[in-house]
Amino acid sequence: MIKVANRLNKVEEYYFSKKLKEVAFLKSQGKPIINLGVGSPDLEPPFKASMQLQDSLLDEGAHAYQSYQGLPELRDEISKFYKKHYKVNISSQTEVLPLMGSKEGIMHISMAFLNKGDKVLIPNPGYPTYASVTKLLEAKPIPYDLKEENNWLPDFTTLERLDLKRVKIMWINYPHMPTGSNADNKFYDEVIAFGKRHGILIVNDNPYSFILNDKPNSILRYRGAKDVCLELNSLSKTFNLSGWRVGMLVGNYDFLNAVLRVKSNMDSGMFYGIQKGAIEALKCSDMWFKSLNSVYRERQALIWELAERLNCTYDEHATGLFVWAKLPEHVKSEEFSDMVLKEHSIFVAPGTVFGTNGEGYVRFSLCATEEDIKEALARV
Known part of the structure; x- marks a missing residue:
């Protein structure tokens, strides 16, 4: 038996590496999964x-x-x-x-x-x-x-x-x-x-x-x-x-x-x-950033609507590629994420992935098409 290094006993496989295997399996079984969990830009580069x-x-x-x-x-x-x-x-x-x-x-x-x-x-x-x-x-x-x-x-x-x-x-x-x-x-x-x-x-x-x-x-x-x-x-x-x-x-x-x-x-x-x-x-001009953010603003507005339908609140002044949403009181992050995946075939990241202070929150990614987000809205 060849043993791995002791340092590996202190870490687990990256959460998204594990979870995306589950998502891929569900897709292979015919589940129409909408992935709102990962921040991998889907837009074209310059x-x-x-x-x-x-x-x-x-x-x-x-x-x-x-x-x-x-x-x-x-x-x-x-x-x-x-x-x-x-x-x-x-x-x-x-x-x-x-x-x-x-x-x-x-x-x-x-x-x-x-x-x-x-x-x-x-x-x-x-x-x-x-x-x-x-x-x-x-x-x-x-x-x-x-x-x-x-x-x-x-x-x-x-x-x-x-x-x-x-x-x-x-x-x-x-x-x-x-x-x-x-x-x-x-x-x-x-x-x-x-x-x-x-x-x-x-x-x-x-x-x-x-x-x-x-x-x-x-x-x-x-x-x-x-x-x-x-x-x-x-x-x-x-x-x-x-x-x-x-x-x-x-x-x-x-x-x-x-x-x-x-x-x-x-x-x-x-x-x-x-x-x-x-x-x-x-070398891109400022027009690149304006164009990029015009797309993300449209998606953000739809994600806000999705969060509201799921009884979550959010900060309208937050920036970046995600919407950090607060769950209703006493709702656990991982239970909520699993429920949304099971009932609506939508994957959102539980806040606990990012630390104990993430309990009570979930993270929605803006890296999904407007059509996909609208479909998520329709399901909810």
């Missing part, structure tokens, strides 16, 4: 990006190993993108590291900075990968509460009371997934000061800043951020390129260099054609 990927296949060296740091022109375009949309100056030479998706970055950052027994502050509710990667590296996740009454922002008075001696990383994520809440200037100033006081690396995971959000923001806009912060970003949601796996890590050169030392031992560079396509995507 046409010029797809054409550039295709045309680049004939370039000399297109199929060779690529630089671990990405094409210089990709780093330049990321730098320009940050300047144009976030009003942040970053050096394309020293402060940009392209990634094969920001999920890869979560692992690489964690491997670069965590030792066994170190601690990591994890938002509750939040993206499950922060905790699972922490456990895989035999570090200890420390959940910190995010609650509706505080606009899903952390309470720094409570955080200061924690034993922070071995805390190395704090994950933050605004606009927040799954709730769609936004952070204000005061929060960014506070979290940067908190990181400096305690020697904690603050990592902002920022893939949703252009979805139904008129004021995209970056933590690197704030004074002192580069001393203690990194920011992950992605083209997956903004440009409908989730399957391409294009992300970026931006910030302090020394931090990025530590991550590169991990990354360069784990891959052999991003495919040339994908990088060329990503460059074209980053």
